[in-house]
Amino acid sequence: MTTTFITGANKSLGYETARRLIAAGHDVIVGARDPQRGQAAADALGARFVRIDVTDEASVQAAADDVAAHEGTVDVLVNNAGVPGPHAPADELTAADALAVYDVNVFGIVRVTRAFLPLLRRSANPVVVNVTSGMGSFALTHDPAADESQFPMPLYTSSKSAVTMLTTQYAKALPEVKFNAADPGYTATDFNAHGGHQTVAEGTDAIVELATIGEDGPTGQFRNRYGVVPW
Template structure:
């Protein structure tokens, strides 16, 4: 039985990822910051709720200790929690705005990965999936034909570029762990007022695919539902 821990999983992409992996036979630990919403989501899906705030060292340590006490280890870690951040124009963005976005989207991944690596290493085939975005692709954000090239979000795009680079560096540094990044694509979620053309199921295709790779699967890649993404 594969045990999978997902951050930010009480709604949208994280929730759908949890649903699909449970359907595929995984034991899913649904991580969320809000106890009421997280527990309700977990109960509805048949997952176990674990409270985690990825911006708080003590919360992340407590979550890892909870999993160690109950499951003993995990096979897959999905770093899904993320925020869009300030909608202010670029000339009004502040250092505090940047710190808030990077603390969730980037530092949160480091914080959670550090805490959960000992649990992952109890698995024969440990896997980490970092949910990045095509908005963090240098190639796509310079292509005027792509939606990524027409939408401005300086802090979010910079944070997701950092997530992708962090993924490749972890993949090189941790040869015993498969570490990949997934781009959900422009998906109808709370992030964009449900304006994206993809369904939430389509948006989780790459996440689910990377979460279910075998021991010969890829590492250090950046993929969407159609295949490898340009950096």
């Protein structure tokens, strides 16, 4: 049985990823900040819930300790939790706004990865999937034909560029673990008031693909449902 921990798994992309991986035979642990929503999602999925606030070091370590006590190992870690940040004009954005976005989208991944690495190292095929975005791609955000070029969001886009770079650097620094970045694409979620043209199932294609790679699978890649993304 493959044991998989997913952050932000109580709704949207995280929930659909959990549902699909359970269907694929994974033993999924639903990680979420809100206890009621997290437990409700886990109950609906038939999974176990563990509370985790990726912005809180103690909460992250407590979650890792909980999994160590119950499952003993993690084969797949999906760093899915993320926030879009304030929908405000660029000239109104503050350093505090930037810190809040990066605290979840970037620093959260660092916290969770560090805490869960001992559990991943117990796996025969440890895999980390970081959910990033094509909006963090320099190539796509400069392509007038791409959806990603239509939305000026300085904090979110730059944080996702950082996520992709973090992923490739972890892959180089920790070759015993496969690290890949998944771009859901323009998917109908709460992030965009459900305005995306992809379904949530389509948005999880790359995440599920990278979460189910074998021992000969890739590492250090940035992929969407169509393949490797230019960035």
